[in-house]
C-alpha cells in the first residue's frame with residue numbers, strides 16, 4: 001500500500017478522512033496545526049494518543065526538505081539552500097532579508113520545461129513536479145533554520161509554477177490558511193514565464209497575490225528567441241491575459257525584464273515596451289541578466305540600465321532596478337544545483 005502525502009491535505013480533507021475512521025474533527029485540527037508547524041514525524045504530535053499516532057504513521061508520510069548544502073552570502077544576509085527531497089531530488093530555495101521581513105524564494109518543480117535561453121534551470125532538464133507539501137517544506141525548513149518567522153514568499157525559484165498549476169494552487173491554499181502557516185496572499189508573489197491559459201484560470205481565483213510576468217522583451221521577434229513559450233503565445237495575447245488578471249483581481253502586475261547587453265536593452269526596446277504597457281497598472285522590474293556558464297548573454301552596463309529606466313519613466317512607466325542579493329553565492333535560478341552537479345561529476 002502506498003502512503004498518503006498527509007501534508008498536502010487541506011483541513012477539510014483531513015476532517016473528512018478522520019470522520020471516516022471515527023475520529024472527531026478536533027483531531028484533524030490538531031494534526032493540521034502540527035503539520036503547519038513543520039513537524040518531521042508523527043511522534044512529535046504530543047497531544048495525540050499514541051495508538052492514533054501509530055495508525056497515522058502506518059498510512060501516511062510527512063514530506064520534509066533536508067538541507068543538503070547551505071551557502072551564506074558574505075555580502076549580505078542572503079542564504080541559499082539546496083534541499084533534498086525524499087527521493088533524492090535536489091531543489092534550490094533562497095532566504096532574503098528585507099526591511100519589511102524575511103522572504104523565501106521557493107522552487108515549484110525539479111528542473112523546468114520552459115528552456116529560456118538565459119536561464120540555468122532549463123539547462124539541467126526537467127525531472128518532476130513538486131507536491132504542495134514539498135513546497136511547504138521548503139518554507140518550513142528555511143524558517144526553522146533561520147529561527148524566525150518568514151513573512152513573504154516568492155515562487156521564483158526553479159520551475160514554472162503555472163506548469164504545475166494544481167499543486168501550486170493547493171500549496172497557496174495551505175500556506176495562506178489561517179490554521180496553517182498563515183502567510184497572507186498579499187505577501188506572496190508568483191512568477192510565470194507567461195502560460196496564458198493558466199493566467200486566465202488563476203484570475204478566476206481572485207487571489208490577492210502579486211503576479212510577476214517574465215516579459216524580457218518588448219516584441220515577439222526578440223521574445224521568442226529568448227523564451228520558447230513566446231512561440232506558443234505572442235506578446236499581445238500575454239498582455240491581454242495580464243489585463244484580464246488585473247481586471248479580476250485589482251492587483252498591479254509586475255513585469256520582469258532581464259537586461260541583456262545588445263539584445264533587449266536599446267532605447268528603441270524601452271520605447272516599444274513603454275508603448276505596449278501604456279495605461280496598464282503595472283511595474284517593471286529590471287534585472288541585469290546573470291551570466292550563466294555556457295550562455296552568450298552578458299549584463300547591460302549600469303549606464304545602459306539607467307538609460308533604459310529613464311526612457312521608461314519618461315513615458316510614464318514606473319520601473320526599478322532589482323537589488324542584487326547573494327551575488328557571491330550563485331543565488332539565481334538553477335545556478336547552485338548546476339554547480340553542485342558539476343562538482344559531483346568531477347570527483
Ligand code: SAH
Nearest residue numbers: 119156159160191192193214256258289290
Ligand atoms: N518560471 C518562472 C519563475 C522562475 S525564474 C518564470 O519564468 O517567471 C524567476 C525569474 O528569474 C524569471 O523572471 C526568470 O526569467 C529570471 N531569470 C532566470 N534566469 C535568469 C538570469 N540568468 N538572469 C536574470 N534573470 C533570470
